[in-house]
Amino acid sequence: MMTPATAVDALAxxxxxxxxxxxxxxxxxxxxxxxxxxxxxQLGIPANTLSFHxxxxxxxxxxxxxxxxRFVIYAANYAVMDDLIAFLTDNCCQGAACLPQTQxxxxxxxxxxxxxx
Amino acid sequence: MMTPATAVDALAxxxxxxxxxxxxxxxxxxxxxxxxxxxxxQLGIPANTLSFHxxxxxxxxxxxxxxxxRFVIYAANYAVMDDLIAFLTDNCCQGAACLPQTQxxxxxxxxxxxxxx
DNA sequence: TTGATATTTCCAGAAACATGGAATCATTAT
DNA sequence: ATAATGATTCCATGTTTCTGGAAATATCAA
Numbered sequence: 001m002m003t004p005a006t007a008v009d010a011l012a013x014x015x016x017x018x019x020x021x022x023x024x025x026x027x028x029x030x031x032x033x034x035x036x037x038x039x040x041x042q043l044g045i046p047a048n049t050l051s052f053h054x055x056x057x058x059x060x061x062x063x064x065x066x067x068x069x070r071f072v073i074y075a076a077n078y079a080v081m082d083d084l085i086a087f088l089t090d091n092c093c094q095g096a097a098c099l100p101q102t103q104x105x106x107x108x109x110x111x112x113x114x115x116x117x
Numbered sequence: 118m119m120t121p122a123t124a125v126d127a128l129a130x131x132x133x134x135x136x137x138x139x140x141x142x143x144x145x146x147x148x149x150x151x152x153x154x155x156x157x158x159q160l161g162i163p164a165n166t167l168s169f170h171x172x173x174x175x176x177x178x179x180x181x182x183x184x185x186x187r188f189v190i191y192a193a194n195y196a197v198m199d200d201l202i203a204f205l206t207d208n209c210c211q212g213a214a215c216l217p218q219t220q221x222x223x224x225x226x227x228x229x230x231x232x233x234x
Numbered sequence: 235t236t237g238a239t240a241t242t243t244c245c246a247g248a249a250a251c252a253t254g255g256a257a258t259c260a261t262t263a264t
Numbered sequence: 265a266t267a268a269t270g271a272t273t274c275c276a277t278g279t280t281t282c283t284g285g286a287a288a289t290a291t292c293a294a
Contacts, residue, residue, distance in 0.1 A: 004137060011132035014205075016252085017125055024121075037270060049253060051272050056251095070261045070270050085202055088131075133282085154240060166283060168242050173281095187240050187291045236294085243288070251280070258273070264266085
């Protein structure tokens with residue numbers, strides 16, 4: 001379960017243009033991940049600046065990293081992303097209906113308590 | 118649809134301990150909302166500091182406000198919350214399965230394309 | 235109008251954050 | 265060992281954010 005403090009850290013990690021771009025790129029890249037240099041090349045970010053932001057994302061748990069030869073491969077941490085969404089969703093609507101749009105949507109938590117056929 | 122810039126604003130609004138507390142309180146308070154003073158009393162936040170954070174939440178669209186006599190009533194904006202979650206979920210897993218946990222969970226977008234029985 | 239209550243704005247100081255040049259560290263190839 | 269490449273750290277600078285005291289604004293009551 002995600003604590004409020006952890007949620008603030010995760011939200012803060014994503015609440016920055018460069019980091020959100022990086023994270024989304026890693027999300028699209030899939031579990032295999034991307035080398036830091038590839039991320040920088042695709043987004044046009046200087047290596048030191050990118051390193052700074054990757055570190056922030058990693059410290060918040062939003063990405064993982066592994067050394068692979070000369071490269072450091074970063075990958076989105078889908079589990080933490082999922083936990084963050086669950087945290088936000090848990091506290092939305094509280095079982096009651098807030099809005100039609102939201103009403104027809106079960107929260108992740110609620111869905112987790114069900115089995116999907 | 119939420120743009121990346123809007124998402125950054127929404128995330129930044131929530132990525133602060135006091136504001137996340139305030140927002141969650143408003144979420145639990147429901148669509149009726151709460152007067153600024155009630156929020157401050159329940160969370161022990163000075164009026165001017167609270168006003169600063171409520172303004173930030175409102176500018177990011179996370180809460181709405183309406184004047185009611187001497188009071189200003191704030192309420193969570195569930196629609197924007199929902200959009201933010203949709204934005205984050207849309208870019209997670211991209212139809213592919215990232216993790217068992219996430220795999221068994223349909224994203225909001227995916228659910229929106231279905232009708233719920 | 236005068237007074238009380240609710241909220242916001244103004245302001246200044248402190249702290250945290252973002253950026254990129256230069257130097258450093260790590261790994262591989264020759 | 266030397267060189268080359270990929271990535272990180274160090275550092276200085278500029279910017280933004282957070283905080284709360286004091287003053288201002290808004291609404292209602294007497």
